[in-house]
Amino acid sequence: MLNARDILETITMIQEENLDIRTITMGISLIDCCDSDIDVVCRRVYDKITTKAKHLVEVGQQIEKEYGIPIINKRISVTPIAIVLAGCLKKEPLKLAQTLERAALAVGVNFIGGYSALVQKGFAAGDRELIASIPEALATTDHICSSVNIGSTKAGINMDAVAEMGRVVRRSAELTADRDCIGPAKLVVFCNAPEDNPFMAGAFHGVGEPDCVINVGVSGPGVVRAALAKAGDCDLTAVADLIKRTAFKITRMGQLVAKEASRRLGVPFGIVDLSLAPTPAVGDSVAYILEEMGLECCGAHGTTAALALLNDAVKKGGVMASSHVGGLSGAFIPVTEDAGMIHAARTGCLRIEKLEAMTAVCSVGLDMINIPGDTSAEVIAAIIADEAAIGMINNKATAVRVIPAIGKQVGDELSFGGLLGSGPVMPVNPASPARLIHRGGRIPAPLQALRN
Amino acid sequence: MRAVITVIGKDMVGILAKVSAVCADHQVNVLEVTQSILQDLFAMIMMVDIDKSDIPFEQFADELTAIGDSMGLSIHTMHEDIFNSMHQI
Numbered sequence: 375m376l377n378a379r380d381i382l383e384t385i386t387m388i389q390e391e392n393l394d395i396r397t398i399t400m401g402i403s404l405i406d407c408c409d410s411d412i413d414v415v416c417r418r419v420y421d422k423i424t425t426k427a428k429h430l431v432e433v434g435q436q437i438e439k440e441y442g443i444p445i446i447n448k449r450i451s452v453t454p455i456a457i458v459l460a461g462c463l464k465k466e467p468l469k470l471a472q473t474l475e476r477a478a479l480a481v482g483v484n485f486i487g488g489y490s491a492l493v494q495k496g497f498a499a500g501d502r503e504l505i506a507s508i509p510e511a512l513a514t515t516d517h518i519c520s521s522v523n524i525g526s527t528k529a530g531i532n533m534d535a536v537a538e539m540g541r542v543v544r545r546s547a548e549l550t551a552d553r554d555c556i557g558p559a560k561l562v563v564f565c566n567a568p569e570d571n572p573f574m575a576g577a578f579h580g581v582g583e584p585d586c587v588i589n590v591g592v593s594g595p596g597v598v599r600a601a602l603a604k605a606g607d608c609d610l611t612a613v614a615d616l617i618k619r620t621a622f623k624i625t626r627m628g629q630l631v632a633k634e635a636s637r638r639l640g641v642p643f644g645i646v647d648l649s650l651a652p653t654p655a656v657g658d659s660v661a662y663i664l665e666e667m668g669l670e671c672c673g674a675h676g677t678t679a680a681l682a683l684l685n686d687a688v689k690k691g692g693v694m695a696s697s698h699v700g701g702l703s704g705a706f707i708p709v710t711e712d713a714g715m716i717h718a719a720r721t722g723c724l725r726i727e728k729l730e731a732m733t734a735v736c737s738v739g740l741d742m743i744n745i746p747g748d749t750s751a752e753v754i755a756a757i758i759a760d761e762a763a764i765g766m767i768n769n770k771a772t773a774v775r776v777i778p779a780i781g782k783q784v785g786d787e788l789s790f791g792g793l794l795g796s797g798p799v800m801p802v803n804p805a806s807p808a809r810l811i812h813r814g815g816r817i818p819a820p821l822q823a824l825r826n
Numbered sequence: 827m828r829a830v831i832t833v834i835g836k837d838m839v840g841i842l843a844k845v846s847a848v849c850a851d852h853q854v855n856v857l858e859v860t861q862s863i864l865q866d867l868f869a870m871i872m873m874v875d876i877d878k879s880d881i882p883f884e885q886f887a888d889e890l891t892a893i894g895d896s897m898g899l900s901i902h903t904m905h906e907d908i909f910n911s912m913h914q915i
Contacts, residue, residue, distance in 0.1 A: 376909050376910070378862070378869070378871050382834075382871075383913075384912055389900070440904075441905045441908045442887075442902055442905070623913070630908065
């Protein structure tokens, strides 16, 4: 039998500590939409998405109401569009971008991810055309998210693609300069990209995935922080234990919602992503958890250690609560989406070099960081290369989502609205890596790749 | 299906009566009630069976929330499974 304390604890988590299901993401394979005629492909893509996801938003809202748990986003991820485009005689990816946008509007989802290419070892048919079209696709649509995988532990790093992505990120910002450069906020450059990630902007539906699947991402930094605040001055073993227990509870709720959504939609359940995803709302911040653990400000020495403990404990607690775990699974550190990180970046305590170190022990990478508008494409490419190297060597997903603030300098602010948040432009080391980047070629796969 | 109704707010006359009246109006059977009063704060938890309810669950929940709002109380009506999954292994 349930006891009153447990019931009130759940209510407090939802009402006061911002516990929510961050996203129900339906993964849809578009492999069977391929054709040599781009217009036929577009028609099939539109029909398939609007058929499969017809009831996604409605079912999400029903579950939200019945279980009393907020489900913030309902989203779709699709097969990387470069693959869908590969067989077309005329490679016109922008037609597919417009089709995806129309489909997203028709079913009412907030984002559709998968305007993507996987080029870790080299470019195949459709890849170059898709990558070149990313800036325009992001500038002319509101719901599309794009990602490009440029490296992996198995393949090494494709430095030609890295150099190209430096230019694409810059161009995306330039084309949306009148809208606070929102273009690159919807573009992620990955190393070791997971194929079942439900979180945007990096979600796509991998080629090894089933035809249609439901993946769920939970959230709850506020709950973890509140639990730590109540615990007081315990030692770090007790801190880790407390985070584990809290993560277990959060994830059980995610598992319940995932199973229920999958049953009601008649679509198999894929994974629960065990991530602590912050929002700009006060009290829903990963940085505040680190500060609750005992740092004056996120970014201080000790931040990496605190984050490593947090990330590990979240996984240990979550993994027993769910039958299938996947996606990114770990703590996110998107600067503009986290009230504590925004504050730390404004005061100068949190710098890009520290963030880079933090990405070695947490789930993603340099995420939602505003950089000066005059940062060159080569510097952006070099930031991508550094991050990819951390991912490649450590067998983990890393990513870069930086926003060049066109026409702005360190200290100025960009504001994207909604979950994407706002934040200051952070300083970047301006010394030139141009010669390294222009060499091109591939960084060979590391010894870690040879595990057989 | 069973649901949990929680009522939290300032203690006053008639809270239990009003909430159970809504349940009775819609053929919702009250299975168990626990309540406690800490200083002025009233907290009541009701386990109800809604299988025979004459309105959809969402509407029932909305009606209770509205009653709560009119009395300055916060009333949440949620499916029992959310608590079971979170607190029982």
